[in-house]
Every structure is written in structure tokens, then in C-alpha cells.
Amino acid sequence: MNDRPLVRNDPAALDFRVNRAAMVDPAILELERGRIFDVCWIYAGHESEVRAPGDFKTRTVCGRPVIFCRDGKNAIRVFLNTCRHRGAMVCREPEGNARVYSCFYHGWTYDRDGNLAGVPGEASYPKSFRKCDWGLTEAPRVESYRGFVFVNFDAGAMPLEEYLAGAKEYIDLVVDQSPSGRMEIIHGTQEYDIRANWKLLVENSFDDYHLLTTHSTWLDYMRSSGVQMKKPEPGHMLPSHGVGRSLGNGHGVVDNENFRGRPVAKWIPLYGEAARPEIERIRAELFARLGEERARRVADTNRNLVVFPNLVLNDGSSVTVRTFHPLAADHMRVSAFALGPVEETPAARAIRLDSFLTFYGPGGFATPDDIEALEMVQAGLAATCREVPWSVMTRGMEKTGEQLNTDELHLRAFWQQWDKLMQGDRP
Amino acid sequence: MKRDTGLSAADVTRAQVEDFLYREAALLDEWRLDEWLSLLTGDARYHVPSNDRPDADPASALFTIADDIARIRARVTRLKDRNAHAEHPHSRTRRMISNVRIVEREGDALRVEANFVVWRFRRDERIREYVGRYRYRLRVESGELKIAKREALIDAMELGSLGSVSFIL
Numbered sequence: 125m126n127d128r129p130l131v132r133n134d135p136a137a138l139d140f141r142v143n144r145a146a147m148v149d150p151a152i153l154e155l156e157r158g159r160i161f162d163v164c165w166i167y168a169g170h171e172s173e174v175r176a177p178g179d180f181k182t183r184t185v186c187g188r189p190v191i192f193c194r195d196g197k198n199a200i201r202v203f204l205n206t207c208r209h210r211g212a213m214v215c216r217e218p219e220g221n222a223r224v225y226s227c228f229y230h231g232w233t234y235d236r237d238g239n240l241a242g243v244p245g246e247a248s249y250p251k252s253f254r255k256c257d258w259g260l261t262e263a264p265r266v267e268s269y270r271g272f273v274f275v276n277f278d279a280g281a282m283p284l285e286e287y288l289a290g291a292k293e294y295i296d297l298v299v300d301q302s303p304s305g306r307m308e309i310i311h312g313t314q315e316y317d318i319r320a321n322w323k324l325l326v327e328n329s330f331d332d333y334h335l336l337t338t339h340s341t342w343l344d345y346m347r348s349s350g351v352q353m354k355k356p357e358p359g360h361m362l363p364s365h366g367v368g369r370s371l372g373n374g375h376g377v378v379d380n381e382n383f384r385g386r387p388v389a390k391w392i393p394l395y396g397e398a399a400r401p402e403i404e405r406i407r408a409e410l411f412a413r414l415g416e417e418r419a420r421r422v423a424d425t426n427r428n429l430v431v432f433p434n435l436v437l438n439d440g441s442s443v444t445v446r447t448f449h450p451l452a453a454d455h456m457r458v459s460a461f462a463l464g465p466v467e468e469t470p471a472a473r474a475i476r477l478d479s480f481l482t483f484y485g486p487g488g489f490a491t492p493d494d495i496e497a498l499e500m501v502q503a504g505l506a507a508t509c510r511e512v513p514w515s516v517m518t519r520g521m522e523k524t525g526e527q528l529n530t531d532e533l534h535l536r537a538f539w540q541q542w543d544k545l546m547q548g549d550r551p
Numbered sequence: 552m553k554r555d556t557g558l559s560a561a562d563v564t565r566a567q568v569e570d571f572l573y574r575e576a577a578l579l580d581e582w583r584l585d586e587w588l589s590l591l592t593g594d595a596r597y598h599v600p601s602n603d604r605p606d607a608d609p610a611s612a613l614f615t616i617a618d619d620i621a622r623i624r625a626r627v628t629r630l631k632d633r634n635a636h637a638e639h640p641h642s643r644t645r646r647m648i649s650n651v652r653i654v655e656r657e658g659d660a661l662r663v664e665a666n667f668v669v670w671r672f673r674r675d676e677r678i679r680e681y682v683g684r685y686r687y688r689l690r691v692e693s694g695e696l697k698i699a700k701r702e703a704l705i706d707a708m709e710l711g712s713l714g715s716v717s718f719i720l
Contacts, residue, residue: 218603218708219603310611310612310613311601311604311607311611311612311613312600312601312603312604312607312612312613312614313601313602313603313604313613313709314601314613314615314710315602315603315709315710315711316709316710316711316713316714316715317710317711317712317713317714318714319714337634338636340632340634341629341632341634341635342629344628344629344632345625345628345629348625348628349625457709457711461613462613470610470611473610473611474609474610474611477609477610477611477612477613477614477617478609478617480613481614481615481616481617482622485613485615486615486710486713486714486715486716486717487599487614487615487616487715487716487717489625489626489629491715492637492638492715492716492717493635493636493637493717495637495714495715495717496636496637496715496717497636499714
């Protein structure tokens, strides 16, 4: 790694570049698995996805099949989905409620707490065999912050809350939208692949520089539905004031004044007149509960948060929880969920979901164009990265003080953390 | 050019429904989207549910697409715009519709189900193959079949390599 610097940062020369091999080289992906995904806190799921003892979801986290579940005492557990006998996946359903997890190969069964409960023909094992030694293996660390559950495959990792650093403030802005501080994942998962390196989606998720050109058809749609768009202020590209911030440990955010409507709680004509009283009621509750300043902060700004390395919370037209995992250097799988307050009325919930689809997802008016952009980037740089090795990432580098959402400070912060970990540092 | 074919929901045949669906498929494959819009009722809906919740309600579950007629028209406006990058240049699609069944008749409406395979070609990419079934609610208006609701249910467990559903599926 050291003989080939992948991130070149020279503040004195106002130069910051990323080597495109980082998006292409399979050896770099292998190194990322060990130096990033195995030592960082990785989002595994939300507490609301499993509610009662025995509830489970199976999914892939850090390349490993896991059972994300509630045990017999209703605590969240994350088991590696592999039988301790020969290794078969013990849970083959995508979701459900389990009395026991039963491996069909030789019939070993595990209880909800992961203990090995049943072994057919147990008498043939010698006395050295003790069932208590052969329970399901858990992710070494599982911790949650305000309902978001993360795992860490490094037993010695720093606590989750310390790791989240400045990202906590932005998670709080999401969760404070619920009167009881409880948000829930809404049923229905958008799962899709992008034929591009996973880090390109990190960049894309909080890069507002691309909005005008990549998403002009979405902006046209918003305009034609009656959304007012101001002329940008001098020096700005977008209709509302927005800043980019680095939040520590590689996390970052774009934090923008809202112009596009929010289910909590800013009505726009697109929601329809009938929805107006409900959105105004939600807004009034927010102001009464949080006070004017905090309520405006929650309701009148949009935030796209990246939690290093692969969790995105887009809190704008709706709240999107998006996570993605590399399948190959040029291929990722994305899972996206809608998040809403548990108290939401059916009418408000319907607005949230409808509003989600106007922008987000594989059938939305914007995400497909992001997918196309990322695939075009990958197609463009993959075979040329020897002749064209560097991507420039210097927007805003000369500024002191506030950085705009269309600048690249927060992208640089991501890449600096990435580079640091790839050199072998711990997070 | 309104022509009253004198159809009524009570005696429309499967062959007539098949002709109608084949015509729709041809319009979509040829990107004649304005003509496709003319096949829809004034209150039509177009849904693609999430793969893991095929029978859900878009008011309470996240879908991939849940358009009312206003958003269907906006979708067509977008797809005709050169800046809808995901579909410019247009994907080539080829639709195979089969196993067409009229499953229910009620008043002026029919519930129709059909299987589909839609191949999608982009650039020099691999073939993307969307396999699933349609659930239609057709209505007879002025003696002609119209689409009041079309739902495309994709069989795959997740969209996976299908990527986006940026065209009209």
C-alpha cells in the first residue's frame, strides 16, 4: 500500500486527489474487508425490525450471513448463520419468528439464545463433547444507538457512541421527530445492485454538487408540482443554503435548508391540500415539544448523513436508511428502508411513503439516474486508471470557515479516514 | 379518434384482452409513451411492490413504484426528457406476455392476470431479465378496454442485478 499512495493530500499546494485504483483493484477490496469492514462499527439493522422474542431477519453484514434477532429475553442478538457442526446456514428464511433454529442437514437445533439444544444421536459423541461449547457464534460486539444496531467484528473496538462522534447529533435530529423518541422501519425493502465500487455510493450519498445536472428531471417535477425554488444566493449553486461538515472518524453530512417538503413537518403542494392539516398538526406538536429553535432545526433542514463506512441516513423528502456492501470491486448490493415515527397516523405515513418514492429507490425519479452515473463512472475509470490515475477532490479547499454542500470537505474527510485505516491504523 | 368497439365487460373474451395487452406491450417496447398513456383511465394507478412485500398497500409499506395518474404522467414526461439519464439512451426492451387469464368480472371492470418476461438491453451490458406477473384491473369505457390499475410483481427475491426499474415495466 505504502509504495502506492491512494490518497494524495497536500494542503499547502491545495491539492487533494484520489487514486482510481481504489475503485478497481480487487486486492484493495480484500484489504478493505480486513482493515475497514472488520474493525469499524457496521450497521446491522434497526431494533424495530424484530419486536418479540424469537423474531428474526437474516441478512448479510460485512460479507457474513447473520441472524439479526431477539432472544428469549427479548434482547437483540446477531448470530453468525452457520451451524457449528458442518457449517450449513441454520436459518434459511428471510424473516419470521423462530422457536428454535434448526439445521436440516444433520438436525442440530439451537434455541433462541443460540444455545445448542438438540443433537440427534448425541450418545455417539465422546464425553469430551459438551453442547454448551457449540452454541451459535455471535458477532464479537453488538451495540445500538437510539434504535440503530451496529456490529463490530473487532472485539477490542472503541464503544459505538465514541465511534459515532459528531454523527450522533444528526441521528438525534432524525429520532427527535418521534414524540416518544421511537422510530420504526416500515415494511418493504428496496434491494438493488449497482455495478460500481461501494465508495462511489458513499460520495454520491452526500454530494450535492451533482444535483442540478444529474437530477434536473426531478427538479423539474418538483417545480411543476408547485414547489417554490428560490434563485441561489451569490456563490451558491442550489436554491437553498447548505453546508458540508466533517463529523469525525470519517463521518460527514450535508446540512441544507429545506425547500422540498418534509413529512415532519413542512407541507408542500405535492402532498395535496387534504394532507395540510395533518402536517401542520405534526409541526405544532414538534414546536410544543422541542421549542421553536430545536423544532425548526428538525423540521426545516434536510440532512444527508454518512456514517463511516457504509450507512447513509437521508433525512429529507422522507427518511431513508441505506446501507450497502461490496460484492466485488465493481459491484455492490444496496438495501434501503423507510423510517418513520411509531406514532405516525395512517395519513401521515402514506405521505411519507409517497414522498419517499418521488426521489428515492430503483423506481424513483432520481435514484435510477444516480445508479446510471455511478455505473458510468465505473465504466469510465476501470480500464483507464493507469493512464488517468487521479480524481481531483479540491472543491472548497481554499476556503476557511463554512464549506458548502456542493464543496468537497466532507468527501475529503471520508477519504482521509479511509486512507488512514488502509495504512493499518485502527479507527 | 374514439371508436366504439361495443365491448362490454360481461362478454369481453380472453383473446380480446390478450390483443389489448399485446398492443400495450408493443407501445412500451417502442417507447410510444404518449400513446400508452391513452390506454389508461383518468384515475389509473401503476404499482411495483417491494420484492419482499408483494401484497402490501403502498399507504403502509414501501414500494418500488406507487404512481397515481398524475405521477404516471410525470414519469412519462421525465422519460421523454433527455436528462432522464437512466433511460437515455433508451433501454431496448422486449416483452413476452403469456398465461393471460380473466380472473374476475364485476360491473364494467375485469381483473386480469398475466405472466411476463421483459428483457432489457443497455449499452453493451448483459441481458437483464425481469420475470414476474401482472395484475390488471381493466375497465370498459365507451366500449373500449382501458387500464385502471396495473401492478407488476417481480419474482426475484430482490432486484439484485436488475438494478433499477427506470423504464415502464
